[in-house]
Amino acid sequence: MAYRDIPVRQPMNQDPDLARAIEALRARLGGTLLQAGDEGYDAARELWNSMFDPEPALIARCTDEQDVMAAVDFARTTGMLTAVRGGGHNAAGMGSCDGGFVIDLSPMQAVQVDASQRCTLVQGGATWASVDRETQRHGLAVPGGMISSTGVGGLTLGGGIGWLRGRHGLTIDNLLSVQVVTADGQLRTASAEQNADLFWAVRGGGGNFGVITSFEFRLHPVGPEVMFLATLYHAEEAPRVMRGWRDFLATAPDDIQGTMVEFSTLPESSEFPPEAWGKPVIAVAGLWAGEAAEGERRVQPLRELADPLIDLSGRLPYCEAQQLFDEVIPWGAHRAYFKSLFLDTLDDDLIDTIAAYGTRRPTESTLFSVWRMGGAVQRVAPDATAFGDRSMEWMLSIDTVWDRAEDDERCINWARGFWEDIAGRSAARIYLNFSGLNEEGEHQLRTGLGEDNFRRLAALKAVYDPDNLFRVNCNIPPAPETPPPSAGRRLRER
C-alpha cells in the first residue's frame, strides 16, 4: 500500500527532539503510551484482518478528547506517520501503520442515551456492540453495521450500511453532529449549524478530516424483538432464488429493503444439521425494521423462493440479530480481502454470472453477497453528503477469506478477477469501506464519491489538513490550488 512506503523518521532513541516529544506526550496523556516490549503492546496492535501485523513505534491509548488533542499535537509536531484506530476492523488494515504512531481510540467506548430526545452520544472508539446494548435498553437503535465488533468510527465515516438501511438510511443519514480534533489540534463541533462544511465532509469522506472523539446519532424505535430472515437454499438454486428475491424487492416496503443474499459454505457447527455441513448455500437474510409480527407475515415469500435447505428465520431480540454474523468471520482469525461494487441493475444475465461464482470460491470461508440498496438509502441527494450518488440499486461485496500466507496471491487475484468480470457492467464504483487494498488509489475516490464531491473534499482537506497528517485511510490529497488557511483564522470556532 502506498502509505506503507512513506519513510519513517530515524530510530526514536537516536533523535533527542523526538525523545523529548515522547516524554512530553507521556506527561500529557491520561491514557497509556505503548512501545514494543511494553505490557499490552501486542494486544493493542492487533487488527481484525490477520494478514496485517503492523509494529507501530508508538501507540497512544487515548481516554478522552484531551488525550486525542495531545496525540494530534505530537503527530503534527514530530511529523511521524500517523494512523487512527477505531474498531481496528478495516479489512485494508488502515487502523494502524508500521513504524509510525497510532492514535488508538479503543479505550473510548462510552455511549450515553437521551431517550426523551431520541439521540445518543457515542465515543469515537466504540463498537456497535456497545451502541446496540445501550440504545436497546430504551427500545431504540442507530442504523449501524451487521457485525457487532466493527468500530462505529470507520463504519460511519465511510457511510455505514446495515440491516435498517431500507427504513432509516445509511449510518451517516442519522448523524447529528461530531466532535472532531482537526490537524491543528483543535477540538471542534461539526453539525448542520456549526462547521457545516466539515460536517458534510465527514459523512462519507472517511478519516481524512481529523479524529472524531464523539458521534451524536438520531435514534429510532426498533425491537426489542425483531423478525429476522435467514433462509438457506442450495447454491445450485441461486439463479432462481436471486430472481425471486429481486422481483419481490421491486414492490416491497422500506422495512425489508435492507436485505441481502449471501453465498457461503456451511461450516461444521452445532447450529446446522450434520447433513448440511460442507454444503455451498445461498442465504436470503434481512431484518424487518418494523413490528415483528407484521414482519413475520410480510417476509414469508422470501422463505419460499425454492425448497430451503435450512430455515433459521424467526423472532429474536435486536441485539442478538446484530450479532448473528459475528462468528462467520471472527476477529483476528483469518486473512481477508474485501472488495465491493455498486450495481444499477441486476438483470438475469448478471444474476447467472454472479451465481456461477457461488461454486467457484477459492476457499470455503470465502463469502460474497449482493446487498439491496433501496428505500431510504436512495432518498438523499448526491451532494447532501460526501458519500455521493445514491441511485445504485445493489452492492456486490466480495469477502475473500483464507488462512495461509502462501494463498494470498491466489485468493486476492480471484477476488480481483470476479470484480473485473462484473465491473464492466456497472459504473465500477466501490463502497469505500470495502476497498480491497486501496490499490485503485485516487481513482476509486473519484468514482466512489463522484468528481464534484471529490473536488469539494480535496478543497476542504486543504483547509482542515493541509499537510495531509491524516493519510492512513482512503486518502483525499489536499487540493494544490487551494491556498493554505491563514494560521487558524479560517478555522477558529465562533
Ligand SMILES: Cc1cc2nc3c(=O)[nH]c(=O)nc-3n(C[C@H](O)[C@H](O)[C@H](O)COP(=O)(O)OP(=O)(O)OC[C@H]3O[C@@H](n4cnc5c(N)ncnc54)[C@H](O)[C@@H]3O)c2cc1C
Ligand atoms: C467482518 C466485517 C464486517 C463488516 N460489516 C460492515 C457492515 O455491515 N456495514 C458497513 O458499512 N461496513 C462493514 N464493514 C466495513 C467497515 O465499515 C470498515 O472496515 C470500517 O473501516 C471499520 O471501522 P473501524 O473503526 O472498525 O476500523 P479501523 O480499522 O479502526 O479504522 C478504519 C479507518 O477509519 C478511521 N477511523 C476509525 N475511527 C475513527 C475516528 N473515530 N476518527 C477518525 N478516523 C477514524 C481510521 O483512521 C481508518 O482509516 C465490515 C468490515 C468487516 C471486516
